[in-house]
Amino acid sequence: MKLLRDEVEELIGQALAKSGITGDNWRNMLAPSRDTSQGDLSLPCFPLAKQLSKNPIELAQTIADEISSHPAIGQVLAVGGYLNIKADMNWLAQQVLSGKVRVGDPFGSLSSTGRKVLIEHTSANPNGPFHVGRARNAILGDSLVRLHRLFGNEVRAEYYVDDMGKQVAVLAWALANLSEQQVEETLVGRDGVNPRWSGKADHETVRWYQAAQKIRGEEDAQAIEEEIGRLVHASEHGDQEVLQQFEAAYQPVLDGMLTTLSRLGIDFDTFTKESEFVINGDVAKLMQRLSEMEIYGEADNGAGYLDLGQRGLKGKTEFFxxxxxxxxxxATRDIAYHMWKWQQSDELINVLGEDHKLQGKQVGMTLQELGQKVPEIMFYSFIKLPEGKMSTRKGNVVFMDDLLEEAQAQAASVVRELRPDYQEQQVLEIAEAVGVSAVRFNIVKVSPDKGFTFRWEEALAFEAGSAPFIMYSHTRAHSVMKRCIEAGADIDSILAEEIDYSNQEMPNGLVELLRTIARHNDVLGKAVNLRKPHLFATQLLDLANAYNGFYRDCHILVEGVPNPFYLQVSETARNLLRTGMQGIGIIPLEQM
RNA sequence: GGGCGUGUAGCAUAGCUGGAUAAUGCAUCGGCCUCCUAAGCCGAAGACCGCGGGUUCAAAUCCUGCCGCGCCCGCCA
Incomplete structure (x- = not known):
């Protein structure tokens, strides 16, 4: 709890100095208490006692006695070698309500921290619809973008478009050479396009891609392979005509994919095409520079590599x-791309699947050789299905479009049951928000480096621990405020009212909510700087839970009259819930 | 075979820059709607923190060896 820490750190330092402790090491040991019943900040005194050859239990007591009274401190206790400091709740309430807890803006593009960050995420090959696995990148990446903005950084969200190379070549070849009939004949026996998505280019066109992949695997595909090879080669040498043919092939697919992302609330500030760096000569210049390096090596056929083993890379050391x-x-183009990106921004973050770990290492080390900085990378593990790995080829996939439809339908049936008086239009709007939020939250709440098994029943569970739980707390807060207005209260003047904190009842639910609010921005900072959005997801769950406890213990509106103190706390919590939810893509509803 | 990651109640997860009684949800069992939306609240039960060693006053957390799982080890993207 930084709020409290800033207030009492010097005091503790003075008490420690009196006892003979030198140095600053204790500052790292001063940490949030594990349990709020013990306190808000705790200092384990064991190493300090050792330094002084004293008994830790006694030392903790000595320090506790030394700490002079301070308005921020409610209680100081020495327990079994720990120094426990509890915030004074009236002080904390005053802090929380006087704007010490920053309410950020997850859509803000102006920086309050002065940090400029470019986050590249998703960057999926435009060859077919998003399945749930590929979408983990987009959901994590977009959450990181939003959280950085909420934190106050100036963020640019970028999609790197893979507009050359084999995958696009296969797609372009198929569209140029296969008729619809040929495609259907080739794919006979497979599921067709879900009629719901007919006309959506990512779903339609992927069949050409799939058919081409199947045909390529068959025997007399030599001529086709050569033709695709020619296209790949041409694109990689910057052949404009071929690149245009590629673009015509992938752009509608990409548009379809972006439609899906947009339903999830995900969009981008900029799109940068891979081919740009071939066309403008950056890649050629880069290859020239690399081939002049001392760790450069060459294969018999003239292929060039860097021997990164000489720089400490283990395993496969040759980087071609x-x-x-x-x-x-x-990867070469990716390096050129990164050199360009470093001209655009002070900080770079990439969101990549774990299959790119080696590549990321190679690109990073090469950038270092070139005297460039290394980007931060958020790696994530893959989402699998209970039946095993997700694979478009085997038809073992869950499309994001289908998941979103299913989630909305499920949410709609819950709303209809719980709120029989709602109009159908309203039901559908709520259901869409709930569905999208639940899908996002289920992915965001899990640590990125953890494998994840997608299960329908979990994706569609709308209970505690899920997005709707958080959404529900927010609607409660909103509904209370609305009730106050309906009761004729002047909200603005109540919110501006000076509270006499010395004379307030502090039930448990209120105390826990104040503490949770006080921690809010600490967690946000950690989630942003460690690239762990799931930490903030947990905080929102805590905040929603704490709000529910507060709502239980503190009646805001009693006989038509709002309690100003409680209403101020409720509004602070509502605002933090609202911006926090938006920070990970949960939609804050006013009613559900 | 080598590299990287991961293993926590029946299930799914949090905690991993070392600190006290390992946290949350689902599922199970019990209680709460004349009272601001019960998608809620309160309570019970449930854990050799993969296994073995080591470092430490203190290990789920750090080191090491095994075991299981995932990813990578194209002049593919």
Whole structure:
């Protein structure tokens, strides 16, 4: 709890100095208490006692006695070698209500921290609809974007469009050479396009891609392979005509994919095409520089690599950046892209699947060789299905479009049951918000480096521990405020009212809510700086839970008259809930 | 085979820059709607924190060895 820490750290330092403690090491040991019944901040005195050859239990007591009274401190206790400091709740309430807890803006583009951050995420190959696995990138990435903005950083969200190379070439070839009939014949026996998505280009066009992949795997595909190879080669040498053909093939697919993301509330500030760096010559210049390095090596056919083993890379040490025919590789272009990105922003973050770990290492080390900074990377593990790995090829996938439909339908049936008086239009709007929020939250709440098994029943569970639980607390807060207005209260003047904190009842639910609010921005900072959005998801769950406890213990509106203190607390919590929810893509409803 | 990651109640997870009685949800069992929306609240039960060693006053957390799972080890993207 930084609020309290800032207030009492010097006091503790003075008490420690009196006891003979030198140095600052204790500052790292001063940490939030594990349990709020013990306190808000705790200092384990064991190493300090050792330094002084004293008994830790006695030392803790000595320090506790030394700490002079301070308005922020409610209680200081020495327990079994720990120094426990509890905030004074009236002081804390005063802090919380006097604007010491910053309410950020997850859509803000102006920086209050002065940090400029470029976050590249998703960047999926535009060859087919998002399945739940690919969408983890987009959901984590977009949450990180929003949280950075909420924190006060100036963020640019960027999609790197893979507009060249084999995957797009296969798609372009298929569209140029296969008729609809051929595609259907090739894919006979497989599920067709869900009629719900007919006309959506990512769902339609992916069949051409799938058919081409199948045909390529068959025997007499030599000529086709050569033709695709020619296209790949041409694109990698910046052949404008071929690149235009590629773009015509992938753009509608990409648009379809972006429609899905947009339903999830995900959008981008900029799109940068991979081919740009081939066309403008950056890649050629880069390859020239790399081939002049002392760790440069060359294969018999002229292919170029860096021996990163000489820089400490373990495992496969040769990093190839140029083919025998002189063309660049994906990773080479990625390096050129990063050099460009470093001209755009002070901080770079990439969101990548765990399959890119080696590549990320190679790109990072090469950037270092070039005297460039290394980007931060948020790696995430894959989402699998109970039946195993997700694979478009095997038809073992859950499309995000289907999940969102299903989630909305499920939410709608819950709303209809719980709120029989709602109009159908209203039901559908609530259901859409609940569905999208639940889908996002289920992915955000899990640590990125943890594998994740997608289960329908979990994705569609709307109880405690899920997004609707948080949404529900928010609607409660909103509803209370609305009731106060309906009762004729002048909210603005109540919110501006000076509270006499010395004379307030402090039930448990209120105390816990104040503490949770006091921690809010500490957690946000941690989630942002460690790239762990799930920590903030947990905080929102805590906040919603604490709000429910407060709502239980503190009646805000009693006989038509609002309690000004409680209403101020409620409004602070509501605002933090609202912006916090938006920070991870949960939609704050006023009614549900 | 090598590299990286992961293993926590029946299930799904949090905690991992070392600190006290390991936290939350689902499922199970019990209680709460004449009172601001019960998608809620209160309570019970449930854990050799994968296994073995080590470091430490203190280990789920750090080191090490095994075991299980995932990803990577194209002149693919």
């Amino acid at each position: 950046f140029r083919r025998g025919d002189g063309s660049s590789l994906y």
